[in-house]
Amino acid sequence: MKKLLIAIFTALLITGVLFLFEYSKFYDGKLHIVVCDVGQGDAIFITTPAKTDVLIDGGPDQKVLSCLSDHMPFWDKTIEAIIMTHPDADHSTGLIHVLKRYKVLAFYTEEVKGTTQTFKLLDSILADKNLSAKFLYAGDTLKDNSGMKLITLWPTKEAIREIVQNRSKPRLNDISVIGLLTFGNFKGLFTADAGEKIENQIESEAGKITLLKIPHHGSATGMNDQFLRVVQPELAVISVGNKNRYDHPTAKILDLLKNRNIKYLRTDQDGKIEIITDGKKWWLGP
């Protein structure tokens, strides 16, 4: 009996030490942005000094889960908000795994529904969890106590109406949710899979930014030089799979970045990319 008590006490003690260790490691008062290495797809995890966890897209499979475990303390199984930029499978499938394993407080997406089986499954899991998707339109802002703001720049209600009316099969990429994150002086632009015409419409509102998530995994039609001239990012990140069948990122996009001397990182070569900021300076995580 004595042995059992000693064992339980030791377990409690070590768990406590682990708790303190992870608490000081993860709650460091900085804002962290992690572009997860999920292969061909997008999954971006943001955690703020107010302990708000936001996940933008979930990638094509369960790989997002280990990215979350690596950047959240072991007892934290709550994600405050998920933003699904659009229902394509390489952005949404991982969210199925996340919804099953995490308590998600709010689920945001754009208005047009997907038609795929993946989307149906996602919809049924949302229903199981009593979560109803909230739609984001340009102008909507999510914020928390740390001063972090996530401003929706796209889609506008008009754009959605136009796209739904004009095409039998809507181009979901062009109504992707585009979000601008601001925290102190830091500005990060998350462009999902939108095309260059859309980027040119939101560029002036975004203004000069710190971090750019390159649109559509570096597809040739994702952005142009005009866009880069306006937003002038200090760092660009490309979320892309190794040897993917689309040949993303394209030479055209990489050349645009090189010509403007913009430093870029890509998940297929650099693995996950972590950007840390205190609102004044930013640096890369380990």
Next chain:
Amino acid sequence: MSKTLSLIFFILGLSLALRFMTFFTAQTAYIDGQILTFETKINGASKITSKGQSLTIDLPNGKRSYAILGSYPELNYGDSVKISGKITYFKGSQGSKVAFLRYPKFELIEKGIESNLLLSLRQKIVGFFETSLPQTDSSLMLGIVFGIKEEFPQHFAENIKNTGLLHVIAASGMNITMVGGFLSSLFAYFFKRQIALVLSIGGILFYAFLAGFEPSIVRASIMGILVFSAQIMGRQTLSFLSLIFAGWAMLMIKPNLITDIGFQLSFMATAGLITFRPLFYKKKKIKHVIEKSIIGEDLVTTVTAQIFTLPILLTTFGAYSLWSILVNALVLWTVPPLMIIGAVAALLGIIASQTGTIVLLLAKPLLAYFEFMVNLFGSAGGLISLQNLPPTITLVYYLILTAVIIRFRK
């Protein structure tokens, strides 16, 4: 060996041979491109990716096929489903033909969790573990405690395989033996030996119940009970005979089991634990050393199980890790406490999930240690790989083992 025993073995062997002949000659083989329509029961977890859900499916002829299907509706363990599609074959890693169903039509006939209380209990436990712990931790716990297979991060899955620890996260007789041993020594504090034994068997049956009486768990439980009863009662011959009989009965009911790796590993490891392990305790001096050292018991158990399953490991995985015995000895002691914590937490979790979560978090130190060891040795190299182990060598290997046991038992 007495005459009666020889006669019993002869009869068992003959009946089994006859059963095999009739079963395997009656088995139909499908040709490449054949279209099949059949009903089946889902027997594992599906993996969901952007391509759909992939899983293995039991075919009407008793064989298994890989399948990739559309992701809606999601198929879960125990669901009844009607499938119709074209079967094709591709070459597997060991040169064997592997069946594959590519996007067949399918229809969910009955959801397992809606018709079966045990399945819904199992589902609840899986959900509770997965919402309480990070992915690696929860999959590890579900594997160790219930033999339930859930997805691991890829690199961790590889490291587990490389370090020869797959048996720990599968339903194996060894896990059950260890828990039996742990429970019986705990109960032995309070009760007489026989009562402690009965209570421990009760504990094992309780595990089997929580795991939904999955066939592999039931098999493992039977074998596990045999071994640790033998250890306590000291009646090895009787246990060995019961093991042979249990194996015989399982194969008579389901001859296909002979190709099931879980069955092979479980059976051989158990045979080793019954017959070979006691040899280490023959000499007083060695016995003393084993009992005094911290990992001595686990080391003996590991070495025995490894010696008895080596040919199976080599033929199945084509590789064997030099670190295997060391890693096993270093982590096996965490298995019984993890199983106890897991079972208590699961029980609490079903009733009051937050209290359950707190108990479950107590497993974190052991899990962190386990994962650290797996990742440390998993990436350390030291893999021996081997293509095609000839069956004669396997046979000779086991004959030599038998000879060693007979020689040293005296």
